[in-house]
Amino acid sequence: NAGVMQNPRHLVRRRGQEARLRCSPMKGHSHVYWYRQLPEEGLKFMVYLQKENIIDESGMPKERFSAEFPKEGPSILRIQQVVRGDSAAYFCASSPGTGDSPLHFGNGTRLTVT
Amino acid sequence: QKEVEQNSGPLSVPEGAIASLNCTYSDRGSQSFFWYRQYSGKSPELIMFIYSNGDKEDGRFTAQLNKASQYVSLLIRDSQPSDSATYLCAVSSSASKIIFGSGTRLSIRP
Numbered sequence: 001n002a003g004v005m006q007n008p009r010h011l012v013r014r015r016g017q018e019a020r021l022r023c024s025p026m027k028g029h030s031h032v033y034w035y036r037q038l039p040e041e042g043l044k045f046m047v048y049l050q051k052e053n054i055i056d057e058s059g060m061p062k063e064r065f066s067a068e069f070p071k072e073g074p075s076i077l078r079i080q081q082v083v084r085g086d087s088a089a090y091f092c093a094s095s096p097g098t099g100d101s102p103l104h105f106g107n108g109t110r111l112t113v114t
Numbered sequence: 115q116k117e118v119e120q121n122s123g124p125l126s127v128p129e130g131a132i133a134s135l136n137c138t139y140s141d142r143g144s145q146s147f148f149w150y151r152q153y154s155g156k157s158p159e160l161i162m163f164i165y166s167n168g169d170k171e172d173g174r175f176t177a178q179l180n181k182a183s184q185y186v187s188l189l190i191r192d193s194q195p196s197d198s199a200t201y202l203c204a205v206s207s208s209a210s211k212i213i214f215g216s217g218t219r220l221s222i223r224p
Binding site for chain 2: 041043044055056103107108
């Protein structure tokens with residue numbers, strides 16, 4: 001499967017725990033985007049990364065959220081001390097180049113905070 | 115003003131008719147425009163992209179772009195029940211990040 005791989009598909013965390021969401025881009029893609037989607041709503045931009053570099057994190061909350069895309073391995077979206085409002089679907093997408101290239105999406109991680 | 119605006123719908127269209135979905139954007143520097151389809155509980159899938167003013171056709175789908183009016187649309191000809199989904203307009207801003215609208219729910223009635 002050469003598509004964008006996200007795991008886990010479903011993640012349940014209690015309030016105050018940490019959530020780690022992983023995303024492996026399509027082969028040959030070096031750009032990764034993370035989006036959050038609440039039920040019945042659109043995709044909200046969070047962060048745009050290249051290998052070892054955060055290009056734009058203007059959509060990511062300053063507190064508790066962080067993202068990385070190391071030279072080796074998947075991109076990680078990390079949410080510390082989760083709260084109920086963090087419950088959402090988190091989608092990762094990758095592209096081979098700049099914003100001119102279409103994004104290819106993974107299947108998403110559904111985070112539920114209890 | 116939202117960066118990318120779409121009518122949330124639902125838009126109801128009879129089977130076999132043309133469905134017309136509209137989108138406006140605020141960043142005049144935007145260069146690339148995309149339409150995605152998302153079924154309930156699934157991830158978005160790319161339908162079309164358009165970079166230049168005018169029309170671009172692919173099968174039953176036609177994307178239309180008017181940069182002067184900051185307007186992009188998607189036409190679906192011969193609508194099928196399987197076209198019932200949420201359609202997301204996405205725009206590449208001048209900062210290269212890709213921003214999505216909130217989506218239009220389309221329902222094709224038999």
